[in-house]
Amino acid sequence: MNGLHLTADLRGVHAALPAMTDPAVLGALCREAVAASGLQGVAELMHRFGPADGQSGITGVVLLAESHLAVHTWPELGAVTLDVYVCNYGGDNSARARALLDALIRVFAPAEVSRQQLLRG
Template identity: 80%
Template sequence: MKGLHLTADLRGCDPSAARMFDAAQLSRLCQHAVSLSGLTGVAELMHRFGPADGQSGITGVVLLAESHVAVHTWPELGAVTLDVYVCNYGGDNSEKARVLLDALIQVFEPSEVSRQQLLRG
């Protein structure tokens, strides 16, 4: 069981952008990024926290045939955390994971990005 776990902490994201608080829009953006990467989405769940006041974020998860991607938004902080994990069983999906993470970072247009990488297995 070998895999690659990528994370990114984003700051300086536009708190008024719908992708920060609109679960349907975030879902479409995640599906598009997964498609661009060449990975295979199999299911998803987007959960909006609190009242629809623009200050409540979303936790979204897309299950991949290759593992998962998770997105957590904090409009009140202009912040987002991203988590991409791929298994490399039967083939190396590392580059696809990097493409997916890069696509999601571009979606949020942050002013600051902190990336981490962990080889698993």
Template identity: 75%
Template sequence: MEGLHLTADLRGVDAALPPMRDVDALATLCRGAVAEAGLTGVAELFHRFSSDDPQSGITGVVLLAESHVAVHTWPELGGVTLDVYVCNYGADNSAKAEALMTALVAAFAPASVARQSLSRAAA
């Protein structure tokens, strides 16, 4: 169960960016970033927080053959949280995880970023 778990809390994100409120735009961004990083998406789900409010945020997850990426947007707060986890069982996917996180952070162009990194290792 060795792997790398990365998280980032983004602040000062422009609420007008399409991935902040548009489910299809966020899904496209995530799919593209996963592919560019050389990871393998196997399933996905994207959901608007409020089906009655097209301006509400989105939560989305892409299940990876290597583990997962999750994104949550709060346009009303200019915030985004990102979660990238990759297993390193068959190969060291750490550089791919870092590339995926870097691409997602860049796409949201936040004013500030708080990043965390956790190396997970077998007991």
């Protein structure tokens, strides 16, 4: 059950960034970042809250063979929260988790980032 749980709260994200309001764009971004980090996505769900008006935020979850990635966007606030958890059972996935979080932060290009880390188990 040993693992690493990383979170990041992003502020000052440009609301017009397609990944803020388009579930298909956010899903593709997450799949690419997961693969590039060396983790394995096994399923995903992207849910937009409200109408497809370009203003509604998204909650996206990618189930990983190693655990999960969750992304929540608030275009009206210019905010995003990121949550990456990896189990280290059978091998240390910590560097991959950090690479995934860093890649997503770069794409959203926030003005401010607050990071947290929790060692689990």
